[in-house]
Amino acid sequence: MSVDTEETHQRLKAAVHYTVGRLCQKIGEDHRRQFSRQAIAAIAETTFRQCDIFAKDLEAFARHAKRSTVSVDDVKLVARRSTALSIYIQNKSEELTQEHLGLKKKTTGKRKSIETEKSRE
Amino acid sequence: MAERDVEVSFKKDTVSKLLSSFFKEDKTKLSGDATLLMAEMLKVFVQEAAVRSQKQAESEDCDQVEIEHFEKILPQLLLDF
Numbered sequence: 001m002s003v004d005t006e007e008t009h010q011r012l013k014a015a016v017h018y019t020v021g022r023l024c025q026k027i028g029e030d031h032r033r034q035f036s037r038q039a040i041a042a043i044a045e046t047t048f049r050q051c052d053i054f055a056k057d058l059e060a061f062a063r064h065a066k067r068s069t070v071s072v073d074d075v076k077l078v079a080r081r082s083t084a085l086s087i088y089i090q091n092k093s094e095e096l097t098q099e100h101l102g103l104k105k106k107t108t109g110k111r112k113s114i115e116t117e118k119s120r121e
Numbered sequence: 122m123a124e125r126d127v128e129v130s131f132k133k134d135t136v137s138k139l140l141s142s143f144f145k146e147d148k149t150k151l152s153g154d155a156t157l158l159m160a161e162m163l164k165v166f167v168q169e170a171a172v173r174s175q176k177q178a179e180s181e182d183c184d185q186v187e188i189e190h191f192e193k194i195l196p197q198l199l200l201d202f
Binding site: 005008009012015016019020022023024026027028031033034035036038039042043046047048050051052054055056058059062063068069070071072074075076078079081082085088089092093096 | 129130131132135138139140141142143144145146148149150151152154155157158159161162163164165166167168170171172174175178179183184185186187188190191192195199200201202
């Protein structure tokens, strides 16, 4: 079992490293200063380890609320330390809610037009 | 023909597997929206790390961002998150 976890972690680390590399590349381009490979690797490793902390916190918050599924509210709590971050996450959360509502409206719209056509026939 | 930059972000699937692998209990799951928000959080984390490291390199008049620059800003980064 531990071998599986090790393999999974290696694959996940690689995936994180890839995205971190791309983000650093973009920021390097914006500021005309390249990131050394060592720096990118260090940022990727730190991000990976930070996920452990985030995950444990999320799990604890969900359990505290007597839930087994981590929700958006738990994520908002994880972002509590920085006001700017809290606001940013709050806004993103509202965006997601808007998207969900937007999708619902579209489906209702389609149904209405089909009904109108049927009544014409 | 100007192309818009493709937004770089963490894949929902990666974030989901990543966080799930660290949960202590098997029954703990992650909602879809929570996963998307965590992907945003991680992106912000990486961007903060990168921008702060970049500023550190700038303040030291260095051409490249080295691991030493990242190490200097790391303590404050972790405290802020």
